[in-house]
Amino acid sequence: MRVLIVDDEPLARARLAALLQECEDVEVAGSVGDGEAALTMLAQTHPDVLLLDINMPGMDGKALAARLANRLRPQIVFCTAYEAHAVHAFDLGAVDYLLKPVRLERLRDALKRVRQRLDAQPHEPVGWLHARVRGEPIRMALDEVICLIAEEKYVIAHRGGDQLLLDDSLRQLEETYPDQLIRLHRNCLVPAHRLIGLKTLADGRVLARLAGTDFSPEVSRRNLPTLRKLLRMS
Structure with a gap:
C-alpha cells in the first residue's frame, strides 16, 4: 500500500513516516506540506491512501478531500489535533479520523480499513x-x-x-x-x-x-x- 503524507508541520510528517515504517506492506509515496503540493504528488505517484491534516495553509485538508471525493484511489485518513471536524470528515468519505499524536495501533487499524474498502470495491476504470x-x-x-x-x-x-x-x-x-x-x-x-x-x-x-x-x-x-x-x- 502506497501512502502519501500531507501535513504542514514537518515534525508531524516525520512522526507519521516513522510510524509507517512499523506497518507491514506499506510504502511512503511522498510527504508534502499543503493541498496543492499533494495534487502534484498524486499525479506523479498515484498513492492508495492519504494521511491528511485538516488545518493547512492554502488548500486545506477538507478542500482536498472534496476534490478527491468519489474516487477509489486515494482513500482518505484524516490525521488532526481537533475532534470538531470528524462529522464533516466522514461526510467527505474519509475511511478513518485519527487524533494527534497518532498511535501506532490506531494507524494500523486505519490502514486495515483502507485495505478492506479497496478490496470491496471494483477496480477503478482507467482511461x-x-x-x-x-x-x-x-x-x-x-x-x-x-x-x-x-x-x-x-x-x-x-x-x-x-x-x-x-x-x-x-x-x-x-x-x-x-x-x-x-x-x-x-x-x-x-x-x-x-x-x-x-x-x-x-x-x-x-x-x-x-x-x-x-x-x-x-x-x-x-x-x-x-x-x-x-x-x-x-
Whole structure:
C-alpha cells in the first residue's frame, strides 16, 4: 500500500513516516506540506491512501478531500489535533479520523480499513488514449496526460517530457471522458485532477495552473466561469 503524507508541520510528517515504517506492506509515496503540493504528488505517484491534516495553509485538508471525493484511489485518513471536524470528515468519505499524536495501533487499524474498502470495491476504470509513436499505435493512461492540444488537423498529448500524436479529436475525447477531462480553450483539454488554480496576468489573460508541470495553458473567457466554479467546489 502506497501512502502519501500531507501535513504542514514537518515534525508531524516525520512522526507519521516513522510510524509507517512499523506497518507491514506499506510504502511512503511522498510527504508534502499543503493541498496543492499533494495534487502534484498524486499525479506523479498515484498513492492508495492519504494521511491528511485538516488545518493547512492554502488548500486545506477538507478542500482536498472534496476534490478527491468519489474516487477509489486515494482513500482518505484524516490525521488532526481537533475532534470538531470528524462529522464533516466522514461526510467527505474519509475511511478513518485519527487524533494527534497518532498511535501506532490506531494507524494500523486505519490502514486495515483502507485495505478492506479497496478490496470491496471494483477496480477503478482507467482511461486509455490511443496514440502513435513513429507510426506505431500505443496506449497511454489518461492519468499520465498533462494536457491535450489541437494543432491544425492533429491532437497532441503532452506527457511529462514527451508529446504523442493522438488518433481522436478533442471533441471525441471530451465526449468519451466527460467527467475526467475539462476544456480550457477550444484547442485545449486537461485532466480534471491536474487543475490546481488560475493565474491572472497584467494584460487580463488567465492561465491555468496544472499539477506536475510549469506549463500554464491559457483559459478562454467562455470556459473561465466553469473552471472557477469547479475550483470553488473543490
